[in-house]
Amino acid sequence: MKKIEAIIRKTKFDDVKEALGNVGIDFFSYWEVRGVGRSREERAFRGIVYDTSSIERIKLSIVVRDKNLKNTINAIMESARTGAIGDGKIFVVDIEESYRIRTGETGNESLYIKGEEE
Amino acid sequence: MKKIEAIIRKTKFDDVKEALGNVGIDFFSYWEVRGVGRSREERAFRGIVYDTSSIERIKLSIVVRDKNLKNTINAIMESARTGAIGDGKIFVVDIEESYRIRTGETGNESLYIKGEEE
Amino acid sequence: MKKIEAIIRKTKFDDVKEALGNVGIDFFSYWEVRGVGRSREERAFRGIVYDTSSIERIKLSIVVRDKNLKNTINAIMESARTGAIGDGKIFVVDIEESYRIRTGETGNESLYIKGEEE
Amino acid sequence: MEDITTKITDISVSIDMLWVLIAAAMVMFMQPGFAMVEAGFTRAKNTANILMKNFLDFSVGSLMFWVVGFSIMFGTDLGGFIGMPDLFFSGSYGNDVDYAILIFQTVFAATAATIVSGAVAERTEFKAYILASFFITAVIYPVSGHWVWGGGWLSELGFHDFAGSTVVHSVGGWLGLVGTAIIGPRLGKYNGKRKAIPGHSLTIGALGVFILWFGWFGFNPGSQLAASGLDNISAVASIFVTTNLSASAGTVTAMIISWIRYKRPSLGLSLNGALAGLVAITAGCDVVSPGGAVIIGIVAGITLIFGVEMLDTLKIDDPVGAVTVHGFSGAVGTILVGLLATEGGLFYGGGASMLGVQTLGVVAIAAWALSMGFILFRAIKSTVGLRVPRRVEEEGLDVYEHGETAYNNFS
Amino acid sequence: MEDITTKITDISVSIDMLWVLIAAAMVMFMQPGFAMVEAGFTRAKNTANILMKNFLDFSVGSLMFWVVGFSIMFGTDLGGFIGMPDLFFSGSYGNDVDYAILIFQTVFAATAATIVSGAVAERTEFKAYILASFFITAVIYPVSGHWVWGGGWLSELGFHDFAGSTVVHSVGGWLGLVGTAIIGPRLGKYNGKRKAIPGHSLTIGALGVFILWFGWFGFNPGSQLAASGLDNISAVASIFVTTNLSASAGTVTAMIISWIRYKRPSLGLSLNGALAGLVAITAGCDVVSPGGAVIIGIVAGITLIFGVEMLDTLKIDDPVGAVTVHGFSGAVGTILVGLLATEGGLFYGGGASMLGVQTLGVVAIAAWALSMGFILFRAIKSTVGLRVPRRVEEEGLDVYEHGETAYNNFS
Amino acid sequence: MEDITTKITDISVSIDMLWVLIAAAMVMFMQPGFAMVEAGFTRAKNTANILMKNFLDFSVGSLMFWVVGFSIMFGTDLGGFIGMPDLFFSGSYGNDVDYAILIFQTVFAATAATIVSGAVAERTEFKAYILASFFITAVIYPVSGHWVWGGGWLSELGFHDFAGSTVVHSVGGWLGLVGTAIIGPRLGKYNGKRKAIPGHSLTIGALGVFILWFGWFGFNPGSQLAASGLDNISAVASIFVTTNLSASAGTVTAMIISWIRYKRPSLGLSLNGALAGLVAITAGCDVVSPGGAVIIGIVAGITLIFGVEMLDTLKIDDPVGAVTVHGFSGAVGTILVGLLATEGGLFYGGGASMLGVQTLGVVAIAAWALSMGFILFRAIKSTVGLRVPRRVEEEGLDVYEHGETAYNNFS
């Protein structure tokens, strides 16, 4: 099992979600983060200038079975790309164990719904 | 050292926190995430329908010494379960190193307060 | 490649960001989390007392090339420390793969901008 | 000469009615006050729902009170109990400017209705709430209102409720009380121990309280229904002062008690204390002295804290404190008129008769509101149903009942 | 005797003008109403920008209307088309208290201007917006305003627009329509399928609507421009009632239709329904019966839902619904006066002539606003530019245009 | 005949006092304005605390001004310096309707007090703040108020401060200045370089400014204390116009200067510019022309930007800009009356004497407020303490001082 952490543009979220759905990834979590990157802009509050390289982005966290890793990454790569600086990153982390709280299932089993898939 | 990432229902947070306290887990971080899952509901904004499989959940991130891993997982499993779809997941990730910023302690030492525990 | 997860005080964020910039770390993500720790205070809402060991903190997530690991950790350690309880933690996780969405670059290459560095 | 006298009378009427209309606008503005208080003191996942309820009860209330409610309240008295119903406000009600009174009374009726939404917040079916709102403004509120302000039996007895501590606020509070009792507490509120479920934005809640405080300067002084002539304008001015002092005393009292009992001065309770002071002074704002107003505010602040605790002990879950603020404080404030009225109050040598009538009125109207509320909510429960399913309550009424969320940050 | 008559007249004038001034303050208070609606219904990353636009258009509008706008609107009529311009309000305009009328009309002008900001929200250059605002309050609005309220040709024909369904709201709506059409939809709004871009805070949006509802009690009844004498005060009272009923009917109608069409009662659309009801009743609030007001509110609620859908089908992106609420509902409400005016309306046996004039006025003013808007926005587009760069739109106008963000939680 | 004259007089008084009362309600409504500005411009972790302070100072102020403050300000003059104290407003003060004046003056006193909370925000002990509030409304404000409005020595000299640029706003600003100077800057504000600590919600802040702008139409025109008769109503109308123009000019000026100096038009500073314009016009709103008002607004906008910068250079940390907006702009506006008063102003050929008196008044009252503030805050510091511990400041006053947080999203 692998965890895919992707940082994407907010405006691309709907596209990514759809692309993930198309490759069968129906479960994931996401939240708002701020990304510090190269794209600096000056901000000022009451006359004091402060740098603002921080842009709101969305971070996805998706745990997948190994066999789904490639698909998922490709889906994100294609749907999140605009070609302009700031498209974001994808990172892969190894997951040692996974549990489904509802049923207590572990491992790969906890990552799909039995009966729906082989 | 392992990191336990758990995604739970918001309404179960207090119970989980208490259960963790009972097994001696006093330190962790948590934040709000949205979970995409099977439980779809339609939403509409100004007449345009959009799907909303996203429900607010809480993500816990707990780094524990190896010997506490089992306890902690059990505590979460029991306290977060309702039996209905959407109870969430627990994932385990290996942690290579840990530092306590205040003292500079590393490894297991950084994860408990000396004198309080063996 | 390693991921550094650091939990720091909100009030130290600007200092940490600057320190990171000084050691050449220009890219990272961060978000708000709540940290449960020892520092309990009682809260009450409409007469019902509830414990509030939760304090707002900032979590940084920084993926770096191995050669930058030490620098980065030191930068955070020094800039985030106040010496008082609650300074936070730094955790290191192994990253198996990394992708830059914009260009499709992978591995170390995805983590720096060619031409700017050797 | 003739002519001039008519003109002068006309001008007086104009001033009176202009004041009534401006006051009506201010009372209408209490609607966002209630909406913000109720939204701020509940959870973000139910915010669209509570806002919707507040819009709906004002809209439905405005329509129903015009359709039939007003006439039930102010129509020709039938046996001291009810006014002669009359559809679409087609008759004449003997005021200088009937429409001014209609709009003024409409916003009062809507106030009574909107109180209920706070008490039953975060778990009530939207459909059920609309139905409740409908019957409250069309029938329940107008009938008891008739007893006091429409020439009914309580007014005959001399019951004094100047601007509606009992007629408006307590009625709303009692209806909320039966409502919340029948619906039951929110999930997780009383599992073993009492759990705090803090509101999602005290900023919005505090804004709401300030708005209400402002609106109350229409609610109470506007109820003089006149402003011309030294008597009237002095009365109006004095009501401004008593209203403001009671609210201030309620705030400070609730703050001090919360400080003592819970070790810290609580904003949430101080805000409720302000409202309790405002509700309590409403009945007697015209007949008590400024000092009396301060006393009423203090008693209201005390009532508030212990009322909230009492309901919690009884496991009656009132998310925004509507029952205590409007029900209890309204009752207490009305009864205190019997003690503190500078003319007729027990403390001013007026004997106990006024106190008796005040108490009688409070009890009678509580009985009416509680029993009608009981019938109403039981009837709704056994027909369309009162409470949303568990899953809806857990994940938020907004998504399931309205297909919308109040806060959207991912696009 | 003489003396007393003068005094009485003076007092009457005082009452009239005091009411006008209080109403002006209430209409000014609609500015935060608009600001909150527009901020709440758009995304957090553009909030500072939309707030800034609302402040700016009110400030620039206040200055420009004083500098020249007022005279263009109310100055000596030149050929039925325009008033005699006069800098810095230095002339006399024959009102009892010219300054009272100036401030009252200023806040109306600012209302027309501020409507536009909602329609072109989330993608318009700040500089471009200031320019647009400037010309709208200095020239475009005053000219068509002159036709109806300044003694121009439409007033000669008997066109009835009491408080500005057409003069104020539709003008704002039509200008918004050309604006948004020329600027084009927000990024991602119509990529293949229509995408919902929900507003970031319905709480703030709902607060805004409530504030507007309150302000409308200045907008409509204040337009009587008098309150003394039974006739005037009765008119004012009746306008309170019609205004409130239409808004209520608009809310309920929009809710029901949204419930039927989208399976759930939508807060967003109900809020817009309330505004649609308010805008629609504005033209005829003085000449329709309460029942007529309810009908107008219902039609406005229907117009709202289908108007929003229609614009979406045409891929015209109006983030807050300004075009439908102000443009369409304003037009419909104005035309309905021809049917529902108790004197002269077709349904009351008045024949079709009033209906004809109403329609003519609506069309004429639409033509004026649309064509002037077209010229204005094209001119701005080809000079300073209308739209922010793609990256700015994606990451938010706040950071790039103002160097600020509305919400800051990391310090 | 006799009778009619009395009636007419009564009616005039009714109109006057009704206006005063409505204005009082509007000024009271400035309290949520201040609360929202202060909450929006500070951090989320201190929001419950700042809201609580705003409620408390209004409540305590209302009580104390009634208990003793009013009499110190308006009681029989003792040596030009102070009014005869009189407990619980038991005397008579020779107004047509004493209570109307009491409530009007109460809300003014509360305004002065509430200004301070912004300047000392995010680090002041709650207990300390209550004490400060108490003495400000009970003594400090009434005494200098007496000098100008209570028949004291400054009024004898002809010092003109119509609605309180100096009496109310500057006093609040100066007290805030000593307060913040004695307490010291917030942690991290001036570590090496100046750090921006942006407010947590400009939406809430902007709403607050709009509310204040609205309330100012009670503050300034209400200070005419009359509305009947052509003279009075014309004065009121003209004050509406000057107030609005100065605010508009202040907004636009601050925007332009911020645009030039910081490369982008800043919402935060434009909002402050609006307030600066409002504060500055308050002294002379009745005696300057509309053009004069625009000039005052422009000067206020300039003062604002450079005042904020100056304080920052001096490392005086004023989180919401209270000192600049109320202290500096109030002083500047008061002095400008000496130049721009159409009768007596230097620019209108009135010579320098008025300018001299205005300056004297500003200086005298600044001296009073600064020195009393110094004593007050030093005394509090060395008794109960002024500042919260480091940890409380870092993690937020809400949790530690009130055991509550304003925003709760985890249940």
Ligand SMILES: Nc1ncnc2c1ncn2[C@@H]1O[C@H](COP(=O)(O)OP(=O)(O)O)[C@@H](O)[C@H]1O
């Ligand atoms: N090494 C990193 N660790 C964590 N987050 C990163 C890292 N590099 C980039 N990001 C995130 O990805 C976002 C986009 O990356 P950026 O470098 O700006 O664009 P690009 O990859 O197109 O050059 C950043 O704002 C940041 O949030």
Ligand SMILES: Nc1ncnc2c1ncn2[C@@H]1O[C@H](COP(=O)(O)OP(=O)(O)O)[C@@H](O)[C@H]1O
């Ligand atoms: N593979 C996954 N990766 C990341 N988050 C997940 C994953 N699977 C589930 N989640 C999170 O857990 C939540 C609950 O899971 P869900 O599948 O709905 O319930 P259940 O596990 O009871 O079938 C989801 O809303 C989502 O936030």
Ligand SMILES: Nc1ncnc2c1ncn2[C@@H]1O[C@H](COP(=O)(O)OP(=O)(O)O)[C@@H](O)[C@H]1O
């Ligand atoms: N084991 C852990 N897992 C996750 N987060 C932790 C862990 N330990 C500490 N934290 C985070 O770090 C913050 C500071 O830690 P704390 O223990 O209070 O201070 P210190 O390390 O100085 O003793 C906590 O509030 C919590 O958010």
